[in-house]
Amino acid sequence: MTASTPTVPVVNEVLGSTDMGPCCGPPVPAKTTKRTRTSRKAMGGDVPVIALVGAPNVGKSTLFNAMTGSNVTMGNWPGSTVEISRGTWRHKPKTVSRKRHINQPEGDSQTNTASCEHQPGPMATGQQSVELASAAPTVASSGDAPTRALARELPMTASDPYQEMTIIDFPGAYSLDSTSPDEEFTRRHLVEQSPAPSLIIAVVDAAHLARSLYLVSEVREHPLRVVVAVSMSDVGSRHGVDVDIDALSEALEVPVVRVDPRRRTGLDDLAHTVRDTLALEVPSPRARMDGIEYDEDERFAWIAKVVGKGTKNDGSARQQLSDRVDRIVLAKVAGPLIFIAVMWAVFQITTTVASPLQDLLGELFAGPVSSGVAWLLSAAGLGDTWVEGLLVHGLIGGVGMLLTFVPLMALMFILLALLEDSGYLARAAVLTDRIMGALGLPGRAFLPLVVGFGCNVPAIAATRVLSQPRHRLMTVLLIPFTACSARLTVFVMLGTVFFGRWAGTAVFVMYLVSILLVVATGLVLRSTLWRAMPSEPLVIDLPPYQVPTLRLTLSVAWVRLRGFLKTAAGIIVATVVVVWILQAIPTGAGTFGHADTDTSLYAWLARHVAPIFAPAGFGAWQIVSALFVGFVAKEAIISSWGQTFAVSGTEDITGLGQQLTAVFNASSNGHALAAVAAFMVFLLAYTPCVATLAAQKREVGWRWTGVGVLIQLGVAIIMAIVVFQVARVFW
């Protein structure tokens, strides 16, 4: 096998001249050039100019580099910002019959060639005919079979004028429709200006054949020599797409060569096919009988036919498996039920599997860590001082309590990442969108709402994708009802403490309540501000299901867990310090740092507000104070309870649970579970964290942010009271 030789003498002086022979268009000023002298003759009239075209990302430039080597000239085309590359494709002399190359693969089963015997036809215009004739080779110009056979038999010798060709790498263009400067440039130089290139190599992506063929369909409508190079066959194979080179050539009515520029295979076949095609007359273009230009629909009809003929396996088998699964998981009734079951499983696994680890960490912080720090402080003479109070009861009690949730959150993030990586969460988006559509809400609004289940702050920023100001406003008002991961942390904690083996179910129910709140509030707003707003069509391109990758899953989970830890290390620590100071200030007897929490400023302030929540069953200062802390960050609710009850001498999760149960029991007259359920609903709906409010203010201003807070507080208190009053009947 003879390899193409990528020794490319590219030539400043020639590129700088106007004597380009058959080259199309003006010269290219060199930007990065390896100055290698070559004869002007080498780039003169005898050297064919090959245009390398194709859609973006089909491997065109990789092929260009493989053909020409590293010595190429790059630069903006004069008078434009379009960058092109130019090089010389030099092929070693070859003395073997071309028939062998055409009919036999080069050993690489993925590398083969098919030629098509298309008939020469009349030129589009007289001028074009003259120009192309000058660019075309003088051998085998008749196009009849014996001549073509002769051309194939011709040895490639040093005197062969086509062993060296000028290659121009055109910018990636999806079509000749002039919708971008690159496409405009390609159109102008391929089909509008004279002289046209001697031949066009159209690179198509085997994995996305139909997309690549639109440009080919347009090029085929002009009197141009075309060779199609099929790249990315390996990617296509992975996608289950198998291109039949012979059949594709027959369907396209142009020679087709399989190439793999990264492995440098197929270049020989390409070189010989190009040479053979250059030896033929310019083929007649694909044209309608009535002479009218094809419209885009007709082009796609042709593409559909070509794809049907040219692919042995179109990847539908792999996709069909995904489609079959989708028919079930996206079914109108079964789909939402499956989604509910999946999310329930996520929360149930999270709370049951991680629970022992959480207990272990809780005992660690409450025992050895607290004791160790207290011992160290005593040794340093700081025992029983406010410093010990801040460090042991404040930071370790508060932040430590939050850190016991790390295994739990890690597991939840891993499970969600698995769902995401497998492609299932994308299906969940379809289900959500369907619900939105069914309610007449704008489909696009679900985008930021989905983000809101991760974090409300970026979700509010994401409302900028909505074009209508009223859509943006309404979505901004709905986002705080989505159960962000910070709220989920508190739900998990309360679920673990109060609902035991039903903890996962309890968290899951809150997740559902969150969705229902969004929908219900959306419906109310739709009947007011969203009236007469047209819904927008939405198409979701779902990727096939895939086996989740361990690396990506762990990586995504870690990034989220790191965010959780950063929050714990930043704003939570600051909140803990403020809470500790408030708890350290006595309102009666005692001194700073030695006050009874029950008589501290913290408790005194909370007691003034607590009665408001008595109808909801949680009118105790220990509970209500946490809601204020939760305004800073929802996770801080846990740390504040950790502090409150650590001061009371309870420093692990079990002890905290007992204290909380006692408090909820007392505030609800023995209906602790009903009060907890009401508290969770209130937590879900009430004022979002301060960062979310800041984001809301930025997007919709103080007025609407205030309206939003009032709506949320109103909905939260009403729902909490209803839940408690109903649930106390059963619990």
Place this chain on the structure above:
Amino acid sequence: MNGPLSQVADAFAHNKRSVPEIVRATGLNRDVVQACVEHLVSTGRLHLEALSSGCPLGACGSCAAGSSCGHAAARPRTAHVRAA
């Protein structure tokens, strides 16, 4: 002529919500449907957006999931299209 592009556009009009649904409705090759969608996008008749189900970088405030969106590109992508 009611070619593939018209069929895909009609499917949008009939509220088909995903490429598989359009494939089923039109009987077209999936690759052709995707090419038609991209053509409609490239000619400005549809807008295509990547859907991220996580959080964008750097805007999280107090949220635990704050900086999780750096991996959006590595995740399965959901495309969002609306009529221009």
